[in-house]
Amino acid sequence: MSPVDPVSRSAGTLTDRARGLLRDERVAERPGWLQAVHPVVKLLGVFALIVVTVTFDAPGPPAAMLAVTLVLAGLSRLPPKAHALRTGVPMAVSLVIVAPQAVVFSGSALAGPITVPGASYVATFVLRVGASVSLLGLLLSTTRFASLLGALRSLRVPRTAVTMLAITYRYLLVVFEELSRLVLARRSRRLRSATLRESWREAGALLGTFLLRALDRGERVGRAARSRGGTTGRTYVRRQAIGVADAAFASVVFAAVAAGVLLT
Amino acid sequence: MHILDGYLDLWVAAVAALTSIAVLAFAARRSAGELDGPRAPLLGVTAAAIFAAQMLNLPIPGGTSVHFVGGAFAAILLGPHLAALAMTAVVAVQALVFGDGGIVVLGGNVLSMAIVEVYVGYAIFRVLRPYHERVAVVAAAWTGITLAALTSAVMLGVSQAFAYDVGTVLSIMGGWHGLLGVAEGAITLLAYEFVRETRPDLVADRTSTIDRRRLFRRGSAVVGGLVVLSPAFAWAAGRVGYTEPLEHAAEATGATAHAVTTLPGILPDYGIPGVDPYVGTLVSGVVGAALVLAIGWLAGRPLDPDREPR
Amino acid sequence: MNALAARDLSFAYPDGTTAIEGLDLTIEAGERVAILGPNGAGKSTLLSLLAGLREPAGGEMSYFETDDPADELRDRIAHCPQAPADYLFNATVREDLEYGPAQLGIDRREAADRVDALAAEFKLESLLEKPPFRLSGGEQRRAALAAALAVEPDLLLLDEPVADVDAGHRETILDALDARNEDGTTIVVSTPDADLVAHVADRVVLLDHEGSIVRDGPVRAVLTDDELLGEVGVSPPQLVEAFQRAGVEDPPLTVEEAVERLRDGSHC
Numbered sequence A: 001m002s003p004v005d006p007v008s009r010s011a012g013t014l015t016d017r018a019r020g021l022l023r024d025e026r027v028a029e030r031p032g033w034l035q036a037v038h039p040v041v042k043l044l045g046v047f048a049l050i051v052v053t054v055t056f057d058a059p060g061p062p063a064a065m066l067a068v069t070l071v072l073a074g075l076s077r078l079p080p081k082a083h084a085l086r087t088g089v090p091m092a093v094s095l096v097i098v099a100p101q102a103v104v105f106s107g108s109a110l111a112g113p114i115t116v117p118g119a120s121y122v123a124t125f126v127l128r129v130g131a132s133v134s135l136l137g138l139l140l141s142t143t144r145f146a147s148l149l150g151a152l153r154s155l156r157v158p159r160t161a162v163t164m165l166a167i168t169y170r171y172l173l174v175v176f177e178e179l180s181r182l183v184l185a186r187r188s189r190r191l192r193s194a195t196l197r198e199s200w201r202e203a204g205a206l207l208g209t210f211l212l213r214a215l216d217r218g219e220r221v222g223r224a225a226r227s228r229g230g231t232t233g234r235t236y237v238r239r240q241a242i243g244v245a246d247a248a249f250a251s252v253v254f255a256a257v258a259a260g261v262l263l264t
Numbered sequence B: 001m002h003i004l005d006g007y008l009d010l011w012v013a014a015v016a017a018l019t020s021i022a023v024l025a026f027a028a029r030r031s032a033g034e035l036d037g038p039r040a041p042l043l044g045v046t047a048a049a050i051f052a053a054q055m056l057n058l059p060i061p062g063g064t065s066v067h068f069v070g071g072a073f074a075a076i077l078l079g080p081h082l083a084a085l086a087m088t089a090v091v092a093v094q095a096l097v098f099g100d101g102g103i104v105v106l107g108g109n110v111l112s113m114a115i116v117e118v119y120v121g122y123a124i125f126r127v128l129r130p131y132h133e134r135v136a137v138v139a140a141a142w143t144g145i146t147l148a149a150l151t152s153a154v155m156l157g158v159s160q161a162f163a164y165d166v167g168t169v170l171s172i173m174g175g176w177h178g179l180l181g182v183a184e185g186a187i188t189l190l191a192y193e194f195v196r197e198t199r200p201d202l203v204a205d206r207t208s209t210i211d212r213r214r215l216f217r218r219g220s221a222v223v224g225g226l227v228v229l230s231p232a233f234a235w236a237a238g239r240v241g242y243t244e245p246l247e248h249a250a251e252a253t254g255a256t257a258h259a260v261t262t263l264p265g266i267l268p269d270y271g272i273p274g275v276d277p278y279v280g281t282l283v284s285g286v287v288g289a290a291l292v293l294a295i296g297w298l299a300g301r302p303l304d305p306d307r308e309p310r
Numbered sequence C: 001m002n003a004l005a006a007r008d009l010s011f012a013y014p015d016g017t018t019a020i021e022g023l024d025l026t027i028e029a030g031e032r033v034a035i036l037g038p039n040g041a042g043k044s045t046l047l048s049l050l051a052g053l054r055e056p057a058g059g060e061m062s063y064f065e066t067d068d069p070a071d072e073l074r075d076r077i078a079h080c081p082q083a084p085a086d087y088l089f090n091a092t093v094r095e096d097l098e099y100g101p102a103q104l105g106i107d108r109r110e111a112a113d114r115v116d117a118l119a120a121e122f123k124l125e126s127l128l129e130k131p132p133f134r135l136s137g138g139e140q141r142r143a144a145l146a147a148a149l150a151v152e153p154d155l156l157l158l159d160e161p162v163a164d165v166d167a168g169h170r171e172t173i174l175d176a177l178d179a180r181n182e183d184g185t186t187i188v189v190s191t192p193d194a195d196l197v198a199h200v201a202d203r204v205v206l207l208d209h210e211g212s213i214v215r216d217g218p219v220r221a222v223l224t225d226d227e228l229l230g231e232v233g234v235s236p237p238q239l240v241e242a243f244q245r246a247g248v249e250d251p252p253l254t255v256e257e258a259v260e261r262l263r264d265g266s267h268c
């Protein structure tokens, strides 16, 4: 039962994930600008913005885009720390990955071995990733997953696919909880710290049990769906009116796309 | 292995997305009927469970941990087509709920983690199983994860947005995931053995007779189709890539030639010191050929006989 | 007319467990039937077989004296499984209540009316927008029953419908079932609890450990046969046991009956 036992640490990972999911759901319920935007408009808008962002080839435009997303995050009352982490970590990782290019690109020296084109490439890359991640974060934390699925449905994504995603989401928290329970139950029954070999054996059995249970549950849910008329994916759509928030968001998207196309 | 938005060129993301859609449509058709009945919920719940299972940390010597990916295991349990659909749900929910991996590059992530990993893993499992079951499981998991990583590497490598060239990315990602694949193989084997003991019916050998002529016809059709199509892809890539600004920058500065010499020093964990970029390119050729063969072979596989819903 | 007929039904799980073997059962339209048996007898398995949700290893099912398979009669047959969590797979309770009507193509306004009525009947109004997995066990049970009733079926197959609900809600559920039955709905309920049987059924099908029918008859006859119940491993209703031990023949089955008898003084 050593404190660093990774198998046991999994319970913590699971809890973190669950917490992140619940936080997003709460933020999606707050009154804010993007929350009021129709999910279809928001999905298409964010997609368009990311498409434009990834084609930028100088640091300026993605930096501007990142700034825009931060303003949007503020107006939509996203928790600043969570959003900063969500955006900052991928940026930092990307920085580490492409940092060598600052030296590899030849050109006039900026500082030491770092060249101007090199630094410019690295900055562009990292800002591009940051702006894209921030945009996606905006979409995800201001939209309930059910609304996102509704948007996909309106966009004619096949019904079975949407049903499958809906059920995956619906059972995420359930299986997270089940797996943590299994992990903790095993830990509570263990008398001494496990060797590496034991840990692996245990993890194998744990995974086996867990996945078998999931298959059983899946079949039970499948039977329930069948007894209720199948999974045609039909639902009663609740229409959301298009309003000022949508118009405002659409103009931001339009302006950004136009600027992006004209500038590059 | 999740690729984020901003790493791939648009055309690479688009080609990957179209390929993924085509394969998934094929998978859905091959499992049609199963899918309209109680299968969509089964896949949904299984996908959620695989997602959770991926959070299980496994200790490795040196104090760190790795985690389970599960594509090959899903393929062994569900058959390749259903597994591809379930893994797609995993990858999609990761992107659309947690932001792991982007949405523009979603097709790319699906291609590597839900398609290559699953189909390759399954193919290896089926080929090797008659000779040695345990080896087949380990090899399926190892090859699945390694080839999935190599697929990502190819996509990253050909993207001008990501300045490293194909050879570099292939050798780094291939090397790293080759190591991770050992862990994946081990945990997949342990889980497989557990399932075989408790639910032998689930992993029972359901080999159906193979119609060799059909296999050959299908295989040659697929390979032929790819051969015919490849100039078109190259042409399209050229057209789209032509407008990619970074191409000029990279060419002008010779970035691609230098990248590999600096990187291993900077990222010692990932690098295989001393691997020549051309070896990497060679690997990519071999991988490509293997992929084509695997896909061709799979296209000729008769679908698993349906499992009775329990 | 019979609501369902099972002929020589058998079923084994893939791991080899034989749950049901050679079972014959006919249930008339409008009947109230309880399937009683100990844990592991095969009640849940039988109910899902009767609902046409599992392929039997042998035997046949027919419904309403037609040849239509169950999958074409989903608007007339409802099955509520033992674990309500498996039944409520939508994002909110409201969506779950709407699910059946939506699949069957029922008009949205009609569906909304049904949902409102059911929410009031099962006291779910304040829970409608909640995700089902955040409901308590008893709340899930009520939501699942309401969802099953939303398609207004002619045949209801309910697996332990009042497990884990409190006394007040138990009355709600039993009243709801009675109301449906008065309108002609056939109700089949499975339970390991003999005390419940008299409240939900007029006829009992008693299963033993092997999943075969050991007795099929009127509630009173079966529940007062303490020897048979003991053999199967089901304890008789507490009232029956109490009155029998006190030497009363023909003991009462429900509290109301018992009270009446005690008032009349006819017990001694």
Ligand SMILES: Nc1ncnc2c1ncn2[C@@H]1O[C@H](COP(=O)(O)OP(=O)(O)OP(=O)(O)O)[C@@H](O)[C@H]1O
Pocket (backbone or CB within 6 Å): A216, C013, C014, C015, C017, C018, C019, C037, C038, C039, C040, C041, C042, C043, C044, C045, C046, C082, C192
């Ligand atoms: N998925 C399964 N795989 C294998 N055997 C099973 C499965 N489900 C149930 N069984 C077995 O089938 C038999 C009947 O189970 P069933 O669930 O129908 O019993 P039950 O009468 O509903 O019991 P309970 O009162 O506990 O709900 C039992 O012996 C049980 O162990």
Ligand SMILES: [Mg+2]
Pocket (backbone or CB within 6 Å): C043, C044, C045, C082, C159
């Ligand atoms: Mg039961």
